[in-house]
Amino acid sequence: MSKLRSGRVSFMTFIPEKQPPDVTKLRKLLREHRFLPLAPEDVRDESVGWVDPLLSFETEEFPNCYFRDYYLFSLRIDRYGSGGSQLRPFLEEAEFRFKEEHKIERIPAHQKKELRETAARRVRVKTLPRTVIAEVAWNLGENRIYLFSQSSGVVARFVDAFEKTFAISVAHSLIVDAVDEIDKPEELTSIIGDLWDLGGDA
Amino acid sequence: MSGREREAAQAVPFLGQEFLLWLYWRSSSDPYFFLDNLGLGSIDLRLEEQITLESLRGEGYRETIQTQEVALSDDIRDSVRTGRIPVAARVKVSRGKAEWQFILTALPLAMRSVKLPAPEKSEDDETMHLRLIQMEEIDRIMRALFKIFLAERTNPAFVNDIRKFLGLER
Numbered sequence: 001m002s003k004l005r006s007g008r009v010s011f012m013t014f015i016p017e018k019q020p021p022d023v024t025k026l027r028k029l030l031r032e033h034r035f036l037p038l039a040p041e042d043v044r045d046e047s048v049g050w051v052d053p054l055l056s057f058e059t060e061e062f063p064n065c066y067f068r069d070y071y072l073f074s075l076r077i078d079r080y081g082s083g084g085s086q087l088r089p090f091l092e093e094a095e096f097r098f099k100e101e102h103k104i105e106r107i108p109a110h111q112k113k114e115l116r117e118t119a120a121r122r123v124r125v126k127t128l129p130r131t132v133i134a135e136v137a138w139n140l141g142e143n144r145i146y147l148f149s150q151s152s153g154v155v156a157r158f159v160d161a162f163e164k165t166f167a168i169s170v171a172h173s174l175i176v177d178a179v180d181e182i183d184k185p186e187e188l189t190s191i192i193g194d195l196w197d198l199g200g201d202a
Numbered sequence: 203m204s205g206r207e208r209e210a211a212q213a214v215p216f217l218g219q220e221f222l223l224w225l226y227w228r229s230s231s232d233p234y235f236f237l238d239n240l241g242l243g244s245i246d247l248r249l250e251e252q253i254t255l256e257s258l259r260g261e262g263y264r265e266t267i268q269t270q271e272v273a274l275s276d277d278i279r280d281s282v283r284t285g286r287i288p289v290a291a292r293v294k295v296s297r298g299k300a301e302w303q304f305i306l307t308a309l310p311l312a313m314r315s316v317k318l319p320a321p322e323k324s325e326d327d328e329t330m331h332l333r334l335i336q337m338e339e340i341d342r343i344m345r346a347l348f349k350i351f352l353a354e355r356t357n358p359a360f361v362n363d364i365r366k367f368l369g370l371e372r
Contacts, residue, residue: 009337195370
């Protein structure tokens with residue numbers, strides 16, 4: 001279920017460098033950069049795009065993207081994992097059968113690569129991509145964006161997708177940013193050493 | 203924020219540890235904060251149930267202590283006194299009947315797994331709106347507390363007050 005509706009949340013705050021677009025343009029841009037599902041025969045390993053915040057499948061409509069003082073949408077990331085343990089039985093089977101069929105002890109490198117690709121395709125047909133969905137809330141009054149994830153991988157994909165979609169760059173806004181409001185923040189030194197008399201150890 | 207300012211903010215990782223230590227102190231001595239001038243009301247902040255301490259000496263030994271009363275625990279205060287600094291803690295922030303619970307980490311200084319005061323089971327739009335407002339509020343509250351910490355930190359008595367609390371008077 002959407003984190004907008006229930007559950008504990010971990011979030012990151014961003015400040016966009018420009019004002020948000022109007023809702024018509026927002027819908028158009030979300031549609032243009034919407035999430036497109038991966039197929040097993042797809043050459044891509046990963047698909048990243050926007051979905052409606054309450055309807056996490058591929059949609060062109062985004063019916064819930066304008067909610068009171070917020071724009072709401074979600075980043076969906078689907079990725080085929082060709083993890084070693086998943087691939088291993090398929091690869092070992094393919095290599096075993098190839099050696100038997102060709103009556104050889106060692107498989108040439110180029111052939112091994114081909115067998116690996118075939119095995120990876122077999123894994124894809126039998127498995128679903130891993131899905132990650134992270135909600136985004138864009139406060140229109142304060143022009144602040146909240147991403148409901150702190151995963152570095154999700155954050156990197158969000159920043160990239162957001163900037164490509166809206167042509168607006170975003171900057172992280174951290175609790176510690178308040179340090180910039182004090183005089184000469186670059187001259188701050190730790191008090192930890194003073195507290196425990198650590199000298200130069202802290 | 204300019205690139206230079208951002209660099210400055212990120213170049214002070216010790217502030218996260220100091221902030222957690224300050225919250226531990228305040229939670230044990232005076233957990234009330236008046237944020238009315240910021241439109242955030244008066245809040246009560248307590249560290250509860252779990253705290254992770256890291257040794258400042260040696261190879262940074264870590265221990266996680268679980269207890270209902272973090273603020274009153276002698277074991278925790280003894281550990282801190284011997285040079286173990288809080289690096290993560292479960293925090294409860296209350297304002298009237300509203301309660302936020304989350305894990306606060308020092309490096310990076312961030313809230314994780316925030317439980318919002320809004321009812322958990324409701325699916326109506328009003329609840330969704332309330333959750334968004336409450337998420338923004340706790341973000342603002344923690345930023346406001348960090349500013350208070352920065353201001354108090356400049357007080358010459360700051361280090362001695364914490365030393366006194368920990369029983370480390372010179």
